[in-house]
Amino acid sequence: MKKYIKPILLGAITALSLSCSDDFLEESPTENVSVEDVADTGKIYPGILNGTLRGIYETMLQTGTGGTDSHEDYGQKGYDVISDMLSGDLALAQNVYNRYSSIAQLVATNDFTFTKPNYTAWRYYYRIINSSNLVIKSLGGNDAVITDANREQMGQAKALRAYGYFYLTQLYIPEYIPTSKVLPIYTEANSEAQPQSTTEEVYNLMIEDLEEAITLLESYNRDEVYQINKYVAKGLLAYVYASRGEGADNVKARNLAEEVIAEGGFPITSKERATGGFNSVAENPSWMWGVDITIDNGLSLASWWGQMDYYTFSYQSFGDIKQIDLGLYNSIKDEDVRRTQFDSDETSDSYLMPIDKFYDTAKEYRGQRNIESDYIYMRVDEMYMLSAEMAAKEGLETEAKNRLKDLLAQRFDDAADYAYIDALSGQALQNEIYLQTRIEFWGEGKSFLALKRNKATLTRGANHAYLAGESMTYKDDRLVLEIPQSEIQNNPFIN
Numbered sequence: 046m047k048k049y050i051k052p053i054l055l056g057a058i059t060a061l062s063l064s065c066s067d068d069f070l071e072e073s074p075t076e077n078v079s080v081e082d083v084a085d086t087g088k089i090y091p092g093i094l095n096g097t098l099r100g101i102y103e104t105m106l107q108t109g110t111g112g113t114d115s116h117e118d119y120g121q122k123g124y125d126v127i128s129d130m131l132s133g134d135l136a137l138a139q140n141v142y143n144r145y146s147s148i149a150q151l152v153a154t155n156d157f158t159f160t161k162p163n164y165t166a167w168r169y170y171y172r173i174i175n176s177s178n179l180v181i182k183s184l185g186g187n188d189a190v191i192t193d194a195n196r197e198q199m200g201q202a203k204a205l206r207a208y209g210y211f212y213l214t215q216l217y218i219p220e221y222i223p224t225s226k227v228l229p230i231y232t233e234a235n236s237e238a239q240p241q242s243t244t245e246e247v248y249n250l251m252i253e254d255l256e257e258a259i260t261l262l263e264s265y266n267r268d269e270v271y272q273i274n275k276y277v278a279k280g281l282l283a284y285v286y287a288s289r290g291e292g293a294d295n296v297k298a299r300n301l302a303e304e305v306i307a308e309g310g311f312p313i314t315s316k317e318r319a320t321g322g323f324n325s326v327a328e329n330p331s332w333m334w335g336v337d338i339t340i341d342n343g344l345s346l347a348s349w350w351g352q353m354d355y356y357t358f359s360y361q362s363f364g365d366i367k368q369i370d371l372g373l374y375n376s377i378k379d380e381d382v383r384r385t386q387f388d389s390d391e392t393s394d395s396y397l398m399p400i401d402k403f404y405d406t407a408k409e410y411r412g413q414r415n416i417e418s419d420y421i422y423m424r425v426d427e428m429y430m431l432s433a434e435m436a437a438k439e440g441l442e443t444e445a446k447n448r449l450k451d452l453l454a455q456r457f458d459d460a461a462d463y464a465y466i467d468a469l470s471g472q473a474l475q476n477e478i479y480l481q482t483r484i485e486f487w488g489e490g491k492s493f494l495a496l497k498r499n500k501a502t503l504t505r506g507a508n509h510a511y512l513a514g515e516s517m518t519y520k521d522d523r524l525v526l527e528i529p530q531s532e533i534q535n536n537p538f539i540n
Contacts, residue, residue: 094180094198101176101205102271106336106420108347110172111165115347116360117144118165122349122420124212125490126367127162131524132492133503133517134370134483137510138397141364144352150511151523157530164529166216170209171231177206178234187232191261200261204273204281206232207254210247211285215494217528218244219520221289227528229536240538248289255282270326271336276309280333280423283431287498292439299435302428309333311425316382316455322404324418334423344416351416353488355395356404358411368397369487371506376480380462383484397508399488426452427491430482434498437475449478452485475499493524 104110104120111118117126129135130148137149153159180202181187184195191199210228218227223245230242230250255278262275273281279301286298305311314331321328326337338344345351351359353367361367369387374397377384386402388395405413429452436445446466453463469477479499483492496503496519504516517523533539 094183094195097176097180097183098198098201098205098272101173101180101202102336104169104173104176105271105422106338106342106344108344111169113160113165115161115165116351117161117347118169119344119347119349120169121422122490123352124162124166124169124216125488126349126352127166128216128490128493129488132483132496133505133509134373134487134492136368136370136397136506136508137366138368138508139364139366140510142360144360144365146511149509154523154526157527157533159527160529162216163527164531166526167213167529167532170213173209174206174231175234177202177209178232178236181206181232182234196261197265200258200265200275200278201273203254203261204258204278207251207258207285208273208281210251211281211288214244214247214251215288215497216526219522219525220497220500221248229538238536238538248285251285252282255279255285269337270332270334273334276305276311277334277423279305280428283428284494287431287435288494290498290500295435295439299432299439299441302432302435305333305425305428306432309425313429313452313455314424314426319382319456320386320401322406322408322418323402323421324404324406326419329421329424331424331426332421333425335419335421338416338419340415340417342416345414348416349420350403350405350413350418353399354403354405354413354418355398355400356408356410357413357416357418361398362411366398368508369399371397371508372504373483373487373506377484378457378462380457380459381484382456383487386487403488421489424489426485430478430485434475434478434482434495437478442470442474445474445478449481453481456485 106120106122108119110120111123117123126135126145127148130137130145131154137145140146140149147153147159148162153161153163157163180198184191184199184202189199213228218225221244223243225244226241227244228242228247229239230247231239232250258273258278259275259282262273262278265274267274283298283301286294286301311331311333314329318329318331323329326332326335346359348359350357351361352365353361355362374387386399387397388400390396405418407413429448433445433448436442436448446469450463450466453466454460457463466477479495479501482495486492500519502516502518505512505514507513528539
């Protein structure tokens with residue numbers, strides 16, 4: 046029986062509304078239950094905090110959690126689409142309904158008055174942070190002495206807070222410069238407006254939160270894959286270290302990825318599952334973090350599946366066409382199973398769509414109207430490629446090649462087809478790992494993270510409806526979201 050996230054307690058419902066106010070100066074809106082209310086209730090009924098955590102996880106998949114009724118506003122997977130567009134690997138090839146047009150044209154990212162994505166992303170991730178702070182405060186605060194009874198709750202809350210800050214750093218900060226000031230830090234729920242902290246301070250908070258989360262979640266056996274366990278926390282910390290990009294950080298990121306590989310028990314996504322639809326938590330043991338969607342979650346047109354799946358009754362099948370970038374597609378070898386994930390028929394109306402990577406199980410054209418296909422957030426293959434990337438950057442080339450070949454062995458039938466890896470070294474090896482990362486995780490929200498880690502330059506292919514053929518570096522102003530107008534108006538520390 047499929048299970049789903051359903052916030053059944055008052056704490057879960059209010060967690061969705063906390064941080065909803067446009068005005069960060071409003072400390073405790075009257076329509077919200079206060080931190081003290083939840084803390085007091087939690088003493089009587091500890092399950093209220095588990096309900097609040099469920100509410101945070103529900104925020105990750107629900108529509109409107111960025112504060113709008115837009116069909117691009119549907120939680121984490123919505124920002125995965127945005128970041129994939131910014132990376133250039135996801136091409137908006139046709140735009141009948143005008144969804145994502147200002148993003149694909151890189152207009153919205155250069156104008157803070159655009160709600161999408163500047164305001165929606167800011168509000169969504171700070172909403173996650175604020176709700177996490179509610180749980181942390183209810184358990185005694187940031188420096189609380191943790192008991193066995195609340196280790197799992199505190200560990201998840203700390204990891205969720207770091208998750209929110211991580212994506213804010215990736216979307217709103219061009220690159221890691223320790224002294225740059227962009228993001229305000231909030232470590233107390235419903236707190237007053239805060240000044241912008243240094244990027245180093247934000248990273249220090251993320252690292253501290255995730256290190257503590259890993260410790261707290263050491264013996265946690267989660268009930269559902271949507272819950273963060275120690276392996277997901279290690280994966281998030283690996284991404285944080287890798288994004289900072291300093292030598293010692295690269296080693297730490299690789300070590301964390303290796304720990305997940307060695308200890309987590311997650312197999313590499315098989316060749317068969319690479320074209321299996323990426324639609325089921327139950328059928329993909331490589332998924333470290335995801336969510337089992339059911340019809341009760343109420344998703345339809347406004348959903349990741351609606352935007353990406355040709356077989357879902359929504360935008361992808363009605364003319365807002367999203368394809369793999371033509372240049373990236375042409376870089377996939379003929380013998381690589383991942384080339385078959387995309388429609389190669391130039392005469393087809395699904396040309397270059399991921400019709401054999403992401404699809405509803407029934408594979409009926411416009412068949413899925415109410416979404417029951419699952420969402421993926423992280424899979425173990427990311428750890429293999431992250432380990433390879435970090436090893437290559439630190440000169441551990443044999444180790445890097447071995448991890449890369451571990452994955453490619455599941456993408457090719459004949460080892461001779463990827464034997465060329467053995468001859469690569471230096472920048473050529475790093476470039477190959479970056480390319481294989483883009484191919485492997487196309488459409489999963491990882492390409493933009495890799496673009497920034499590798500300080501790469503992208504060139505849009507001929508199939509982009511906007512800016513086709515244009516090149517830009519990873520820190521181009523147009524690839525960085527703007528602090529939204531509402532935050533500037535309501536936060537006196539930002540001008």
